[in-house]
Amino acid sequence: MTQLTFLPHEEICPHGAVIEVEPGTSILEAALNHGIEIEHICEKSCACTTCHVVVRQGFDSLAPATEQEEDLLDKAWGLESQSRLSCQAQVADEDLTIAIPKYTINLVRESH
Template identity: 60%
Template sequence: MPIIKIMPHPEYCPQGIEVSAPSGTSICEALLENGINIEHACDMSAACTTCHVVVREGFASLNDLDETEEDLLDRAWGLEPNSRLSCQAILAQKDLLVEIPKYSINHAKENH
């Protein structure tokens, strides 16, 4: 079972955390199932960018981006070459190091 190491984030996991999840699980599902309440305004339907993450290690082990995800990522805050929508990034066998960006473009979130 791959391990996802989440870098410290002031809101979601201030100390950082490591979670494990079965292959075939999306990063977003793995985080939510382990109590990391990452934003996912579209309920993981690939219609927004609120679950955007940057995969610092293990990027190549994830499934390929499809056209919808590529188009949406163009609108993500803090886009980097190794950015993914966590709802679309499916775990394989390799461990990951993931950073949740400080901001998202969720205009509906309170206190934003």
């Protein structure tokens, strides 16, 4: 099992969270399965940037991003060198520390 540490996010995960998941699981699936509601308006199809996360530790253990993911990441709010789309980044054997950005470019939220 691989440990994922989600840093606190004001709305989505106020106290942070530490979860364990099987390698091969996407960061988004792992989060959703543990009640961490990361936005994903394209339903995990790598067509938007709302599930953008920053991998603070363990980034190098992830498989490289595809060209499609890289193109989308260029549009993400708060892009950093260790940014990934959580729907595309699959957990490997190394523990990860993940930050969820404060904002997304999703201008329409059904929950608001």
